[in-house]
Amino acid sequence: MKINWGTGIVIAFALFMTFILYFVFEVQSNSKYDNDLVVEEYYKHDTHFQEEMARIQNAHDLQHKPVIKYNDQGVTVTFPATFESDKIKGNVLLYRPSNKKFDFDTQLALNNSSLLIPQKKLIKGRWDVNMEWQYEGKKYLTKEVIYVN
Known part of the structure; x- marks a missing residue:
């Protein structure tokens, strides 16, 4: 099966977005990464x-x-x-x-x-x-x- 360049770009964008979303969810859900506010109130x-x-x-x-x-x-x-x-x-x-x-x-x-x-x-x-x-x-x-x- 031959993939044209347009399909390749779409696949590359989809993989990149998946990669970024994985790290966003990892940082938000893992307690090792502390993301508190600088000031409480x-x-x-x-x-x-x-x-x-x-x-x-x-x-x-x-x-x-x-x-x-x-x-x-x-x-x-x-x-x-x-x-x-x-x-x-x-x-x-x-x-x-x-x-x-x-x-x-x-x-x-x-x-x-x-x-x-x-x-x-x-x-x-x-x-x-x-x-x-x-x-x-x-x-x-x-x-x-x-x-x-």
């Missing part, structure tokens, strides 16, 4: 966007900003000496984009104007650090991306 989170932008701008306008960096001991959050440690309140959310099971939240409890999040709590890879804090009644939001080795 997306629309509720989106309504506070303008307030979040104002807090980011407040942090950006500071002359001396807190520093978030990774070192051998873990993640260190250091506030400038111009801030009084006992007046700073807030929390630090370490968000793992690849798997929400590793996300955790830590209260800001400063020791000598700094906070150390130990290495043992972190796994290798990318972490998004969102620090929401308040100083003398003004709210701030600092966002950083760090990579743990």
Whole structure:
């Protein structure tokens, strides 16, 4: 039996579509592939966007900003000496984009104007650090991306 080129193209498209659909169903049905939303209540989170932008701008306008960096001991959050440690309140959310099971939240409890999040709590890879804090009644939001080795 001889197949002309038009029939060959139709067969090739049908095989390609079958191949793609197989992978779509495999990813949707297999629990190994986690396809959760980034934020649980997306629309509720989106309504506070303008307030979040104002807090980011407040942090950006500071002359001396807190520093978030990774070192051998873990993640260190250091506030400038111009801030009084006992007046700073807030929390630090370490968000793992690849798997929400590793996300955790830590209260800001400063020791000598700094906070150390130990290495043992972190796994290798990318972490998004969102620090929401308040100083003398003004709210701030600092966002950083760090990579743990």
